[in-house]
Amino acid sequence: PFTTEELLDYYTRLDFDYGVSIDHLIVAQTEEKKRFRYELTIQNAAEFISEHKKQKLPWTPIGAVQGWDPASYRDAAKQYVDMGYDYIALGGLVRTTTKGVLEILSEVRTVVPDDVKVHLFGVARPQALTRFSDDGANSVDSASVLRKAWLGSNLNYLTQEGWFSAIRVPQVTSFRAKRLVKDGVISLDKLQTLERGCLRGLRDYAASNDDTPSExxxxxxxxxxxxxxxxxxxxRQKIERTLIHRPWQSCPCAICKDAGIEVAIFRGNNRNRRRGFHNTYVFHQIMQQVLNGELEEIPFLPPPPPPKEDTANTSENTKKAEKKKTKKVSKRATQKATKSTSKKKTKKDKDLPSKPKKKKTKKDDAVELVQMALFTPPQDTD
Structure with a gap:
């Protein structure tokens, strides 16, 4: 663990613009010690800003706040304001739902004045940026897009249109490559020949005007x-897609302008981290567009579900058909219920004398004949 003095020296020597006090995460695994970790984080923050003022350091101190519910975050934040912090940061929120983050943020803002900035650690959620901003967050961060540069094989290179795969050309000095040579799967010379061929082919393609890479x-x-x-x-499809689109050519960031296709090649640590910095740059641009209301859909998120059908706008004919259908079903149900009821007589009903049948008249016979003539379907004839 670092001491406050070591941290102050670190931020100063490396010429940081901002420095954050030492905090102690409060999660389920540390539940039994949450009060101790909570108080220790507050104590560290007090020592941090006190020494910062005493040494008159040139960078901005940020007090890291931990908690386990809105009230605990609020109470700690109030103490930080009293210490003299102009910038505080709420930590331990990565696993908290967006709704939960907003509840904590709103509670904190009840005791933190508008001239004190609030940062949210690790929750730069694109779909929630506007809500975070509206509820009082001044800044957010996330390492997600940075780390995607070297994690997985699908989402490595971010653009305004979405993600592309990096093209993997591992170094022959990598662990896996050495293992292949050691196990006799392939000779080092053959491996080096393949590696050089891949790099030369990629660079030649990038320098050409070809629309598609060769087979x-x-x-x-x-x-x-x-x-x-x-x-x-x-x-194959992932590699081909990246090469056809040539995303590095249209990117305005300094890294892509300087390195070109090298940014899109998945290889050594330095190269992969440069791609991560490129991703961070693009993500920042997208964040600004979201906050300014210039971007309706975020390229690396799935599109929103289609709106539900508005039943109020159903056509008149459909309404009539539904109404007619409902009446028909209702009539059938009534008839069925009546028939069922008439069949299920109670014991009391059975004991009652049945009503005498009404004697048919000549008029009834005439009506019956007319009904038969009108409604009986014609019979087939040979």
Whole structure:
């Protein structure tokens, strides 16, 4: 663990713009010690800003706040304001629902004046940015888009249109490559030849005006990728899609302008982290567009579900048909119920004398004949 003095020195030596006090996460695993961790975090924050003022350091101190419910966050935040913080940060919210975060934020803002900024650690949720801002958050952060640069094989390179896969050309010095050579699966010379062929092919393609990569290049890239990483779904399609779109050419960030296709190649740590910084840049642009109301749909999120059908706008004919159908069903149900009731006589009903049948008259016979003539369907004749 670091001390406050070490942290102050670290932020100062590396010329940071902001520095955050030491906090202690309060989660289910630390439930028994939550009060101790809570008080220790507050104590660290007090020491942090006190030493910052004493040393007259040039960067902005941020007090890290921990808690377990809206009230605990509020009470801690009030103490930080009294300490003299102009910027506080709410931590431990990553696993909290957006609704829960908003409840905590709203409660904190009841004791934190508008001139004190509030940061939310780890919850830069694109779909909730506007609500966070409206409820009093001044800043948010997330390492998600940074880490996607080297995690998985689908979502590695972010653009305004969505995600692309990075093209994997692992170094022959990687753990998996060394293991293949050691196990005699392939010789080092053969592996190096494949690696150089992939890199040369990618760079030649990037320098060309070709609309699509050659089948030979795709074959080579898939062969090397599969050899090192094993069989994976749609590897060829992912590589081809990235190469056809050439997303690095249209990106205005300094990294893509300087490195070109190298940003899209999944390889060493430095290269992968540069792609992560590119992702962070693009994510920041998207955040600004969302907050400014310039972006309705976020490219890396699934589209919203279609709106439910408005029954109020149903056509008149449909309404009439439904009404008619309802009446018909209701009539049938009534008839069925009446018939069923008449069959199920109680013991009392059975004991009662039955009503005498009404004697038919000539008029009744005439009506019956007319009904038969009108409603009886004609019989087939030979």
């Amino acid at each position: 030979a290049l795709l074959d080579l890239l898939v062969e090397y990728d599969t050899l090192i990483a094993g069989e994976r779904a749609k590897t």
